[in-house]
Amino acid sequence: MIETERLLLRPLHVSDVDVFVELHIDPKVNRFVGSFSRQQALERLTAIQQQWAERGHGLCAIELKSSGEFIGRSGLQYWEQFDEVELGWTLRGDHWGHGYAAEAAQACLDWGFATFDDEYFTALMRPGNEASVRVAERLGFAPRREDHLQGRPVTVYAVGRPAKLPGT
Numbered sequence: 001m002i003e004t005e006r007l008l009l010r011p012l013h014v015s016d017v018d019v020f021v022e023l024h025i026d027p028k029v030n031r032f033v034g035s036f037s038r039q040q041a042l043e044r045l046t047a048i049q050q051q052w053a054e055r056g057h058g059l060c061a062i063e064l065k066s067s068g069e070f071i072g073r074s075g076l077q078y079w080e081q082f083d084e085v086e087l088g089w090t091l092r093g094d095h096w097g098h099g100y101a102a103e104a105a106q107a108c109l110d111w112g113f114a115t116f117d118d119e120y121f122t123a124l125m126r127p128g129n130e131a132s133v134r135v136a137e138r139l140g141f142a143p144r145r146e147d148h149l150q151g152r153p154v155t156v157y158a159v160g161r162p163a164k165l166p167g168t
Helices: 014-025 027-033 038-055 100-115 130-138
Strands: 007-011 059-064 070-079 084-091 120-125 142-149 152-160
Touching: 007 038, 007 070, 007 100, 014 027, 014 038, 014 070, 027 084, 038 070, 059 084, 059 100, 070 100, 084 100, 100 120, 100 130, 120 130, 120 142
Parallel strands: 084 120
Antiparallel strands: 007 059, 059 070, 070 084, 120 152, 142 152
16 A cells, blocks of 8 residues: 555455464554453454544554565554544564654554645553654654543654745
């Protein structure tokens, strides 16, 4: 669906359950986003598929173009409690530090603004997730407010729709 220089992004599907569970089993990853049993992962992936069907967006699998290897997820997630769409990214710990998160997130952000009418997208940051804060800031996000998601504190970052240049 979305292609970058090094990555392919496609909608997550229930058939991704094993790699989804594996992604979230890594303590470096689940420290911020939690882990899933196989049943919980199937339920989450079903909800992601439903969001794609209902809203036209959702979370994507991130795969390396060079090998097809699943390295994480990124995409747009609607949160009913905020009535906002979040741009999220989660990569396997062994793929941190290569710029993949920013590359995937930027592609999803560009696609989101080109495809939907949202005036801004958010990024929800758990306390201590400095690597993701750096990615968010690199993409132009800035802190908007403090809030809670699933009973845990988050800083809600946001980035607005880019201004159109005259004549475009």
